[in-house]
Amino acid sequence: FSAPRVALVTGGTSGIGLAISQRLQRDGLQVAVLDLDRPSAREVAAAHSLSFIGADLSQRADCQRAVQETVAALGGLDVLVNNAGFQHIDPIAEFPEDVWDTMLHVLLTAPFLLSKYAWPHLTRSGQGRIVNIASIHGHVASPFKSAYISAKHGLIGLTRTAALEAGEQGFTVNAICPGYVRTPLVENQIADQARTRGLTPQDVEQKVMLEPAAIKQLLSPEDVAALASYVVSPAAWGMTGAVLDLDLGWTAR
Numbered sequence: 001f002s003a004p005r006v007a008l009v010t011g012g013t014s015g016i017g018l019a020i021s022q023r024l025q026r027d028g029l030q031v032a033v034l035d036l037d038r039p040s041a042r043e044v045a046a047a048h049s050l051s052f053i054g055a056d057l058s059q060r061a062d063c064q065r066a067v068q069e070t071v072a073a074l075g076g077l078d079v080l081v082n083n084a085g086f087q088h089i090d091p092i093a094e095f096p097e098d099v100w101d102t103m104l105h106v107l108l109t110a111p112f113l114l115s116k117y118a119w120p121h122l123t124r125s126g127q128g129r130i131v132n133i134a135s136i137h138g139h140v141a142s143p144f145k146s147a148y149i150s151a152k153h154g155l156i157g158l159t160r161t162a163a164l165e166a167g168e169q170g171f172t173v174n175a176i177c178p179g180y181v182r183t184p185l186v187e188n189q190i191a192d193q194a195r196t197r198g199l200t201p202q203d204v205e206q207k208v209m210l211e212p213a214a215i216k217q218l219l220s221p222e223d224v225a226a227l228a229s230y231v232v233s234p235a236a237w238g239m240t241g242a243v244l245d246l247d248l249g250w251t252a253r
């Protein structure tokens with residue numbers, strides 16, 4: 001008998017993070033979800049029997065406390081899923097500098113800090129995993145998303161570096177790069193772009209978002225969760241430093 005592995009999923013009460021949390025729970029892990037401390041986030045966690053860690057990933061001290069609270073509540077930490085994120089769309093000439101700072105912190109610095117603080121626990125695990133949810137925008141650019149795209153490119157660099165350092169410690173580090181996934185983050189973008197471009201939401205999906213894709217259908221959060229489930233599974237012990245594209249063929253051309 002060995003105790004179930006413990007996972008911490010950031011941004012775990014919405015979209016892709018919630019789907020990954022539910023999937024890992026079904027796979028037999030004990031899951032804590034980290035999210036901004038709002039009543040709605042606590043309610044989602046409680047409704048799915050997930051432990052809730054309230055933290056703001058733009059704050060260094062919160063990152064440290066979140067790891068400590070997870071270990072105190074669940075007895076260890078074997079799997080870290082860096083998933084939390086948000087989007088901001090503006091041309092560089094008008095991009096708010098405070099949003100740049102916050103976005104780089106939440107999307108890149110927090111995964112570094114959480115990895116750092118989780119490192120001794122992942123080393124102890126024997127089956128430790130870090131899964132970084134990057135994006136197809138970790139490989140290619142689109143206009144008006146400078147901070148997001150810079151952070152996601154950086155997250156792939158962090159993934160590869162951490163994988164090299166973690167090999168000796170016996171745990172793996174990988175990145176997943178989804179194309180567009182139907183989540184609240186993307187539903188908001190569809191609505192915004194429909195307004196600013198004067199298109200219907202259907203046209204934004206098909207003609208703007210899916211224009212470079214070979215398969216013209218948005219992914220679901222569960223599609224991403226299925227890949228994360230494999231990466232976390234014991235079977236994937238030999239996969240590390242991998243940057244796994246789930247992009248509807250976007251980058252095939």
Ligand code: NAD
Nearest residue numbers: 011014015016036056057058083084085135180181183185
């Ligand atoms: P979402 O908006 O549904 O969920 C993001 C979660 O992150 C929310 O619960 C939010 O509260 C949390 N979060 C944001 N800022 C935070 C902070 N400062 N501290 C703690 N939590 C914070 O978004 P999603 O679409 O599920 O995106 C999840 C991840 O997947 C993001 O990193 C995103 O960049 C990435 N991604 C999404 C898509 C897509 O098409 N939806 C595609 C590629 C990559």
